[in-house]
Amino acid sequence: MKLYSLLSEERIRLNLAAATLEDAIEEILAPVGRLLEPVGVDKIKATLLERERNLSTSILEGVCLPHARIDGLQDFFLAIGVSPQGIPPADDSQGLIHLIFVILTPLTKNTLMLQTLAAVARLISSAQTRGVLLNVKTPARVLKIVEESGVDVKRTLCANDIMNPVDSFATPDMPLTRAMDLLVDSMDEGLPVLDAEGALQGELASSDIIALGLPKYMDLMENPALLRNVEPFEQFFQRERYLKVADLARKDVVVFKPDTPVVQIAHAMISEKRRRAYVVRDGKLVGTICRKDIVTKVLML
Incomplete structure (x- = not known):
């Protein structure tokens, strides 16, 4: 139609x-x-x-x-x-x-x-x-x-119908401090990481930056409340000036084509517990989809 x-x-x-x-x-x-x-x-x-x-x-x-x-x-x-x-x-x-x-x-x-x-x-x-x-x-x-x-008026709602334009991104060799400035100004809690040709290399998430400042042994503790006397995020402040985006960026991101049905994207994000997905055309990033987009653009009619 x-x-x-x-x-x-x-x-x-x-x-x-x-x-x-x-x-x-x-x-x-x-x-x-x-x-x-x-x-x-x-x-x-x-x-x-x-x-x-x-x-x-x-x-x-x-x-x-x-x-x-x-x-x-x-x-x-x-x-x-x-x-x-x-x-x-x-x-x-x-x-x-x-x-x-x-x-x-x-x-x-x-x-x-x-x-x-x-x-x-x-x-x-x-x-x-x-x-x-x-x-x-x-x-x-x-x-x-x-x-x-x-x-x-297509019968199937697809990725390119609800995706957001790419308004900011990081590069692998970008200093972490610069990427954090971009993250603060972003509407999302993560940044796509792109190479010089615009190809998706991974993502930098706020959770990864926070994890950088937590002692690794916290994962082994049954009661993290015992760490009351630990200096908060001291490891982060010691390392932030020397790190690049590539040191923290995760590469196992969820990628879809623009014509992928939204129901398939929603299933993947829930089953794989992903906050965001990336839409790629001809090897280049063209948009992002967050879980909130499915709520606001699909479910909140």
């Missing part, structure tokens, strides 16, 4: 006059309110806004995907709103919202919701496409752009 088949001209609102996300959602939904009965626009709007305040659905700069599972909704619903002037987000995040994709599903069509979220993410992953959508003049042209994109 193609993404454009879920849309129609009446579900596309250009040049939104709204100054808030609440008013924007109202402006998008009100003209097609009959499609949302018996639930109604007001109840759906309240549900979307509550979710947005608790967990922003902004996935790229200027793009917001308000979505929800709605009890009583009769059919799946997708609509688009375009705001050239921009709208402040519902939470405290920075940046104005210009493209709004509202996605609603009955409680019985959860998989279609996931598939559509992934399809929309692929559609707007190109900055060029986002720029074109922002400047279109008619709903018919929006439909044409979505159709020409060829984006499918």
Whole structure:
């Protein structure tokens, strides 16, 4: 199924006059309110806004995907709103919202919701496409752009649908102190380790750095509380200046291709007790997936 088949001209609102996300959602939904009965626009709007305040659905700069599972909704619903002037987000995040994709599903069509979220993410992953959508003049042209994109609503959710871009990484010869600075600024508790060609060599995890400062004999002790008088992490402070990333990085990382089904990734991460997995294309690292991503991007519809 193609993404454009879920849309129609009446579900596309250009040049939104709204100054808030609440008013924007109202402006998008009100003209097609009959499609949302018996639930109604007001109840759906309240549900979307509550979710947005608790967990922003902004996935790229200027793009917001308000979505929800709605009890009583009769059919799946997708609509688009375009705001050239921009709208402040519902939470405290920075940046104005210009493209709004509202996605609603009955409680019985959860998989279609996931598939559509992934399809929309692929559609707007190109900055060029986002720029074109922002400047279109008619709903018919929006439909044409979505159709020409060829984006499918795939039956299977894959790694490239939920992976995070690689925003920071370490190199094998990088001083450990420099890598720790990167780790502090990272959203994750680990850094991929890449060589000069961008090939994945392993990962540096915060747990490995902490373990460096613990006496090895602690693993043999039945009661670590007896170590009250041991100077905390003294071994770490003695060695940190001399160590490179390669001295601590682990090489047994979990790697998947971009088209690997998410269910396969989730099984591997749980069965092998891994916090993160890496997505590799043609030998190069293209993204990372943490266990939290499966919760927030797959399970929290």
